[in-house]
Amino acid sequence: MPAKRVLIVDDEESIQTVVQFGIQMVADWSVLIASSGTQGIATALAERPDVILLDVMMPDMDGIATFKALQMHPETAEIPVIFLTAKAQTSERRQFNDLGVSGVITKPFNSLDLPDQITKMLDW
C-alpha cells in the first residue's frame, strides 16, 4: 500500500487518537489531525492530503458546511472526502452522495479497518 496522507477532522479527541493509531498501525500512512471544520479547511489548504475523513456532527461548522467550503477552494476541491457519521439511513447516505462525497463510513467503526475501507472506496 503506497504511503498516503490522511486528514481526520473530528471534534472528539478520542476519535482522532484511535483513527491515527489504527491507520498508522495497519498502513503506515501519515495522519493529520484537525478538531474543527475551520481548522480542517486550513490544514487541507496547507497540506493537500490525499483524503479527508470528515465528521458530520461537529459544533459551529458541521461536516456538510465544511465539505461545501472545501469544494469552493480550487486547491481542495479535488481532494476526496469521506464522511464519518452516526447517521446511516439510506436517505441520509443518498443525501451525502448527492453532495459529491467519495464515501460514507458509519460509526461505530473499527479504526484498524479504515485503510482497507478507504482503499476500496477510492480505488487506490
Next chain:
Amino acid sequence: MSKRKRSDSRQTNQQPSPKSSSKPSLQEHDELWRQRQWVKLFAEVTLKIRQSLQFKEILRTTVTEVQRLLQADRVLIYQVLPNGTGRAISEAVLPEYPQILDLEFPEEVFPTEYQQLYAGGRVRAIADVHATDAGLSDCLVEFINQFDIKAKLIVPILQGLNSHESATQNQLWGLLIAHHCDRPHQWVDFELELMQQLADQISIALAQAQLLEHLEEIVEVRTAELQEVNRSLQQEIIDRMQAEAALRRSEEQLRLITNALPVLIAYVDDRQCYRFNNKAYEDWLGKSPVDIYGSDLQSVWGTDCYQRMQTHVESALLGHIVTYENEITLKDSLPCCVNVTYIPHLDDRKEVKGFFALTSDISDRKAIERMKDEFIAVVSHELRTPLTSLHSALKILATGRLGTLSIDGQQMLEIADDSTERLVRLVNNVLDLQRIESGEVKMEKQVCNVSALMIQAIEAMQPMAQQHEVVLAMKPIDIEILVDSDYIVQALTNLISNAIKFSSPDRTVWLTVESHKNAEVLFQIRDRGQGIPSDKLESIFERFQQVDSSDSRRKGGTGLGLTICRKIIEQHEGRIWAESTLGKGSTFSFTLPRLNA
C-alpha cells in the same frame, strides 16, 4: 214512497150515500169545501203524527186525532200477532163505552182467511153491524155486542209499503178500526179516505220505526265499537306517551354521557351532514351542536382539513370501519393531533345510513412519542462516538502491537471486545427500530432482483457462518421486486444470523425463494437447530422476547432482531411468521408483493 191505488186494490161493501143524488151544484161546492178541509186536516194530523219518532206515540196521536175528526165513539189500533191472535194496542174511546185496549182477541174472531183479505188491501165499512146484509157471522156479532159496536170501519195497516214490491207481498201488521156505538153510521168517502191515508201513515211510521230500531241497533253496535276503538286509541296514546318519555329520558341520558366525555362524538348521515354532536364540539371548535346540526363536514372543518378526511369519510360510507390520525385546528387556532374512528351505521337491509365519528385528542401521546423518539435517537447517536473509540481502542490493543498481554489479560480484552460489539449491535438495533416505528424513515423502494438480494445477504453472513462452521445454501431465483434493498438485506441477514446461531456445526442453513401465483414472493430461511416451542412462535417477534433469556447472552443477540424484521416486512406490505418442530429445526418465512402483480 209508493202510493197505492185505492180504487183498484181495495173493495168496499158500503151502501150508496143518500146525499149523493140530490143538488149536484151545491153538493159539488160542498164537496170541494170538504176536500179542502180534508187536505188541511190531513196535513195537520200528518204533522202531529210525524212530530214523534216514537211508534207508540204515533199510534196514540193517530187514534186520538181520528176519533176527534170522525166524531167516532171509538178508534183503535189492533195488532195482529204472529200466532193468529191479536190485541188492541192503542185506543181512543168515549168514556161511556167499554175499553178494548190491551184486550186479546181470540183467533176465531179474526180468522186467517180474513187476515189474508185485509193483507190484500180490503177495507170494510159497515154502517150497521146488525143489518142482515152486513154479512157478519153470529159469533162475531155476539163478540162485538160486548163493546156496544153499531157501525164500524176497518182499514188494514200493511208492512212493506216502503218497498216497491206489489201489494200482494205486503204483510198485514194490524188494523185501524173506527166504531160508532150509539147508532149505526153511514161511512162517507172522506172518512174512508182519511182512515186509509192514516193507515198508510202508520205503515210508513212502522217501517221508519223498524228502520230506526235497526238503525239504533247499528248505532249501538257502532258506538260500542267506537268506544272500544277509542279505548284502545287512548291506551295507545298513553303507551306512546310513555315510550316517548322513556325515549326522551334515554336520549337525555345519552346526551349527558356523551357531553361528559372529553372526545368528539357525532353521527354523520350518508350526505355527510351532522345529525348529532356532543358538547365537546362547542368546547373544542366553539360551534354548538345546534349550530352544527345539518351542516356538512366540509363547512364545519374547512377545505384543508376536509381534504385530509375525505377518503376516510368515503370509505366509512362504503361500510368500512376507519381509524386514522389527523391534525385539526381548535377554536383558539391551536393545532391538535387527533385520532379519528368512523363506525358505519347499517340499516336492516345492510345499507349504510351514515356513520358514528369518534375523535380523541392524542396531542399528549404524540408529544410523548416524539420525546421518546428524540431521546432514543440522541442517546443512540451520542453512544456511537464513544463506542467507536472504545471499539477501535480495544481492537488496537488486541493487535499486541502496543505491548504483549498475559493470557488472562488477553481473555479480559476479548470479553471487553465482544461486549463492545454487542453494545454496538444493540445501539444500532434500537436506533433502527425507533426510526422505523416512528415513521421517521420511509422505505425507499426500488426495483431489485431477488437473486441479487439473496447473494448480498449470503455474502454478508459468510464470515459468521464460517466461524460457526455452518454451511449456507441458497437457490437464486430471477424475480424482480419493488423494495428498499438495504432493509430487505437487513431482514435476511438478521434471519440468517439467527439460523446460524442456533445451528450445530456442519449443519446447513437454507435460504429459498418461491414466486407464488397469488402475487406474492415467499422467502424462507430454514435451519436444523433446536427449534422453538409452539407457544413462543408468536411472541418471539415482540421486542426483547427470546425463547430463553440466556440466549441473548450466549448467542450475543440483542432481542430486537426479529422485531426489526417484522417492522421491515410490514412496511413492505408483507407478512412474517415462524414454524418449528422442537429438536428438528425452524423455518422463518416472509412474503413480499410481486412487482406489477
